[in-house]
Amino acid sequence: MITSTVLRSGPSQLVEYLPEADVDALSETLVAFANSDGGTALLGVDENGRPNGRVFPDEAEVALRAAEARCRPSVQVRWEQVEMTGAAVVAVHVARSTELHSLGDGRVLVRMGAENRPLGGEAIRQLAATKSSGDFEGEAVPGATAPIWTKRSSPSLSRSGKSGSASG
Numbered sequence: 001m002i003t004s005t006v007l008r009s010g011p012s013q014l015v016e017y018l019p020e021a022d023v024d025a026l027s028e029t030l031v032a033f034a035n036s037d038g039g040t041a042l043l044g045v046d047e048n049g050r051p052n053g054r055v056f057p058d059e060a061e062v063a064l065r066a067a068e069a070r071c072r073p074s075v076q077v078r079w080e081q082v083e084m085t086g087a088a089v090v091a092v093h094v095a096r097s098t099e100l101h102s103l104g105d106g107r108v109l110v111r112m113g114a115e116n117r118p119l120g121g122e123a124i125r126q127l128a129a130t131k132s133s134g135d136f137e138g139e140a141v142p143g144a145t146a147p148i149w150t151k152r153s154s155p156s157l158s159r160s161g162k163s164g165s166a167s168g
Contacts, residue, residue, distance in 0.1 A: 006040075008049055011114035014039040019046050021055050021063035026092070027070040032109040032116035033094035034075045034101045035127060039111060043090040051087035060090040070104045100124075100131045 011017050014037060016029045021043050033039040043063075044055030060079070068074055078093045102108045108119045110127065119127060 006042075010049060013037060013111055013113060016041045016114075016116075017045040017047060017049065018043050019052055019054065021060045021090075023063050023066045023070070026063055027067035027103060028107075028109055028116045030067055030075040030077065030092070030094055031071055031101045031103055031107075032111040034071075034097040034099075035109065035131075036096065036111035038094050038096040041092040041094070043092065044087065045089055051084045051089045053087035055088065055090055057081045057088060057090060060092075064092060072102050072104060073099055075101055098131060100128045 006015060009015070014033075016033075016039065018025055018029070018041055026041060026043070029039075029041045033041070043060050044051055044053065046052045060081075064077065064079060068077065075094060075097065080091050080093075082089050082091060100108065108124050108127065109116045110119060111117075
């Protein structure tokens with residue numbers, strides 16, 4: 001959910017402002033978020049966190065599909081439209097990925113603070129090594145629910161050490 005606090009706090013490790021539905025900037029941000037801790041790109045928000053009214057949902061969807069097509073492998077996203085002070089803002093949510101993502105041109109980016117930064121050689125190998133091991137304990141399993149543990153009584157042991165009732 002987009003809050004006024006998110007808009008006031010400015011771009012960060014987890015938030016990017018994109019005033020336009022720019023395919024290049026959006027694809028770079030998708031890859032950087034997926035390779036890092038995830039995050040949310042806000043389309044139609046200026047550098048001061050104000051909705052600018054220049055991004056429309058149809059335009060944002062076309063740009064998002066084009067940006068996704070530039071990512072290798074594709075980045076899983078979820079997006080929503082929010083009306084803020086009379087202007088449409090499109091929030092594109094990207095989860096942290098267990099895969100290493102790159103752009104079609106081979107660049108690998110990560111999110112560092114409020115910037116998308118390209119990685120080279122050894123840094124890519126290190127990132128790939130951490131991605132391949134995966135953080136499966138921290139990843140949600142679709143459709144899974146928390147187990148309900150019930151206390152089960154164990155059979156009592158007789159004096160002879162055999163299972164069964166105490167009387168027998």
